[in-house]
Structures are given as structure tokens and as C-alpha cells.
Amino acid sequence: MxxxxxxxxxxxxxxxxxxxxxxxxxxxxxxxxxxxxxxxxxxxxxxxxxxxxxxxxxxxxxxxxxxxxxxxxxxxxxxxxxxxxxxxxxxxxxxxxxxxxxxxxxxxxxxxxxxxxxxxxxxxARAIGLDIEQVRPIDWQPMLSMICSDTERDQMLALADAPPERALAVFFALWTVKEAVLKASGKGLRGGAKTVPVPVASLGQPAPTRQDVSVGGARYAVWTEQIEDVFLSVAVGDAR
Missing domain, CATH: 3.90.470.20 (4'-phosphopantetheinyl transferase domain)
Structure with a gap:
């Protein structure tokens, strides 16, 4: 950047x-x-x-x-x-x-x-979705049942004993990936954050990451990066 x-x-x-x-x-x-x-x-x-x-x-x-x-x-x-x-x-x-x-x-x-x-x-000529979230202190654990699959929830809860800044970084990175994909799908949050599978272990890293996420038969390339105190994810689908 x-x-x-x-x-x-x-x-x-x-x-x-x-x-x-x-x-x-x-x-x-x-x-x-x-x-x-x-x-x-x-x-x-x-x-x-x-x-x-x-x-x-x-x-x-x-x-x-x-x-x-x-x-x-x-x-x-x-x-x-x-x-x-x-x-x-x-x-x-x-x-x-x-x-x-x-x-x-x-x-x-x-x-x-x-x-x-x-x-x-x-x-x-491709579907695109973008989300940016500033990392800020929040009580993220009660939100897991609303946005995470059971596997993602368990992986996030395993971070409960990690330094607070690490857990927050992973949570906000997770949120940006899910919202970016849902925006690219054209459904927005009504599409259900739980439907977007995200490998938690890949999130919150200092270096930018790229991964493929499949939802409802469609595949999206997702790029996630931290800029100062915010996480940003952009999801791009196939040609429209």
C-alpha cells in the first residue's frame, strides 16, 4: 500500500x-x-x-x-x-x-x-464487496453465536486466554471477511454471516492474506489487510 x-x-x-x-x-x-x-x-x-x-x-x-x-x-x-x-x-x-x-x-x-x-x-465486471472495521474494545464473545459456525465459534473461544489485542484483531478480521463476501454476493447481512466459512487460524496476521471462500456455489477471492488500527477485506467474485 x-x-x-x-x-x-x-x-x-x-x-x-x-x-x-x-x-x-x-x-x-x-x-x-x-x-x-x-x-x-x-x-x-x-x-x-x-x-x-x-x-x-x-x-x-x-x-x-x-x-x-x-x-x-x-x-x-x-x-x-x-x-x-x-x-x-x-x-x-x-x-x-x-x-x-x-x-x-x-x-x-x-x-x-x-x-x-x-x-x-x-x-x-465482477461482483465485489468491501468492509472496513476499526479495531476497538468490545465484548465480542456474545456475538459469536450470531455470526459464527460451531467450528468458528470454538476456534474463537480458544483465543479467550490470548492477549486481548490478539483476540480483537482476529474477531474484526473475521467480521470484515464475512461482510465483504456477503456484500459481494448481493445479499448483505441478510444472507447470514454463519453461511460464510472462514478459517480463523488465518486471520489477524500482520501480513496481508488472500484466501478463497465459497458460498452458495459461488467462489470469492478475499484479500484481508491491516492498515493502522483497522482491518479491511475485499471479496471479488467471478465475472458478472
Whole structure:
């Protein structure tokens, strides 16, 4: 991965990282959107009317501003990946909230945000799913019954005596793989996290990992990487 902070037209977007996903034809960009100044949500960092309306529904001003900056940052990063000004990124969403590029049906897009981080991924004519999660202290054990198979649950519980940071890293890496695959499948979380088999032993490693995950007869190449205090997974399916 490497930093890239210059948008088309020379406008600065702080903290952008281009991730080398190890999957040909896939572009992944990440930024700490919390670093974007309030005044930057103009010009290049534009949002659409539906995005602005979505943010306006939040009653908490701080939460509303975080969402607005995250949405604008996602559009700006897509412009960077497509080599066009952010205002020309015709990002839209289906009724289920799945993002797509209206004038580029040959490009699949996925967007994720967690705490102060925002990530986007693009692929050519393939299903794609992306998830980013900031590692943070949570009580993860009660969640296992909702997202893990029996085997995965037992493997995770075996980490109960490991250093807390190790167990948290594995849990959040596991979550990003499952959500990325479910997004790529087009079902989202309603597809059921338990249906996504993940080898727990391969997760939470310092080095990036790539694995194949099969769900419902479809196979997905999944790339997982830790960037600062977040885990990111991108899942890419066969040609659409």
C-alpha cells in the first residue's frame, strides 16, 4: 500500500492510501476521513442530494458531519480511482442501498465506513464487496453465536486466554471477511454471516492474506489487510 493524496484537478484529500489488493483488476482506496476539514466538503468533495438528505436525518450534528465528510470522501476517492473530477462521479444506490455507477455498468463498486475511516473498491465486471472495521474494545464473545459456525465459534473461544489485542484483531478480521463476501454476493447481512466459512487460524496476521471462500456455489477471492488500527477485506467474485 502507498499514500496518494492528490485528487484529479490538484485538490488535496488528506490521508488517502491506495491498497495493493493482490487481486488483478481491483482498485481499493482508504482514507482517514476524520482528518478531512469541515471546509473541504465543497467543490471536489461533493455529495449528491440523496446523500445530503441522508445526513440531514441524523439529529446529532457531530454524527451528521462525520457521515457527510465520509460520503464526500468516498466520492472523491472514486474520482481518484477513475481519474475524473469527484463531481463527475455519478454514484447512485439501489433501493437496498447498494452503490453503483450509473454511467459505468461495467464497473462494480463497494463502499464501507467505520468510525473515522472510509474505503472504496472498484472492479471490472465482477461482483465485489468491501468492509472496513476499526479495531476497538468490545465484548465480542456474545456475538459469536450470531455470526459464527460451531467450528468458528470454538476456534474463537480458544483465543479467550490470548492477549486481548490478539483476540480483537482476529474477531474484526473475521467480521470484515464475512461482510465483504456477503456484500459481494448481493445479499448483505441478510444472507447470514454463519453461511460464510472462514478459517480463523488465518486471520489477524500482520501480513496481508488472500484466501478463497465459497458460498452458495459461488467462489470469492478475499484479500484481508491491516492498515493502522483497522482491518479491511475485499471479496471479488467471478465475472458478472
Amino acid at each position: 502507498h499514500p496518494n493524496a492528490t485528487l484529479n484537478g490538484g485538490t488535496s484529500l488528506a490521508g488517502v492510501i491506495t491498497v495493493e489488493s493482490g487481486i488483478p483488476g481491483v482498485s481499493v482506496l482508504v482514507c482517514d476521513s476524520a482528518k478531512q476539514a469541515r471546509g473541504q466538503v465543497t467543490d471536489s468533495l461533493v455529495t449528491s442530494a440523496p446523500e445530503a438528505e441522508r445526513a440531514a436525518r441524523l439529529h446529532d450534528p457531530a454524527a451528521r458531519q462525520r457521515l457527510l465528510v465520509s460520503l464526500a470522501s468516498a466520492r472523491a476517492m472514486l474520482g481518484l480511482a477513475l481519474d475524473i473530477p469527484a463531481r463527475e462521479v455519478d454514484l447512485a444506490r439501489t433501493e437496498d442501498g447498494v452503490p453503483y455507477l450509473a454511467s459505468r455498468p461495467d464497473r462494480a463498486v463497494s463502499i464501507s465506513r467505520s468510525e473515522g475511516w472510509t474505503a472504496v473498491a472498484l472492479a471490472d
